Amino acid sequence: GFAATILSAKVDDALGFGRIIRKNNEVVKIVEDKDADGEEKAVKEVNSAIYCFEIKALLNALDKIKNNNKQGEYYLTDAIEIMKNDGLKVGAYLTNYNELMGTNSEKCEVPAVFMGVNSRFQLAQAEKILREKILIRHMDEGVTILDPNTTYIDDEVKIGMDTVIYPNTIIEG
Secondary structure (H helix, E strand, O other): OOOEEEEEEEOOOOOOOOEEEEEOOEEEEEEOHHHOOHHHHOOOEEEEEEEEEOHHHHHHHHOOOOOOOOOOOOOOOHHHHHHHHOOOOEEEEEEOHHHHHOOOHHHOOOOHHHOOOOOHHHHHHHHHHHHHHHHHHHHHOOOEEOOHHHOEEOOOOOOOOOOEEOOOOEEOO
16 A cells, blocks of 8 residues: 555646655655746646555654755655655555546635635635635525625535525525
8 A cells, every 4th residue: 555645636736736746657746836947847746735644654754754845844745755755565556637627616716625725815715716616506506696706614514406596695504
């Protein structure tokens, strides 16, 4: 088995994403966009920041992570290269956006599950995408939402078919 598995996807525009770097088709490391050189920036397979780790391997790698990058940050992604250098197996499960986001994915600009959130603006963008997915789910189930732009429905809410939701509505619970 693998000491770490990464959920990855191939994209046309990898700007802002960490790149999955492979050698002989094996994952060797993840390079963050700001730290990537020209060749690494050309890589289209990106990191989703969704991982499965063997706990002992992760704890060992965390002790070795350094902040020697352009941001001076400690990157969890460095654990992948550390594990690989320690002789452990690391893999990536390559998925596609349509499978991950469902049949309505064309309505979302960037899949929220792959979206990096590094600022309050990016957090608001991610929240908007997730809210839109919730609204689409309800509309696909027969709920009429007159103004999706001013309607907020919590993820756990159950709404019956043929219900009409008016503008400026918040439903939580």
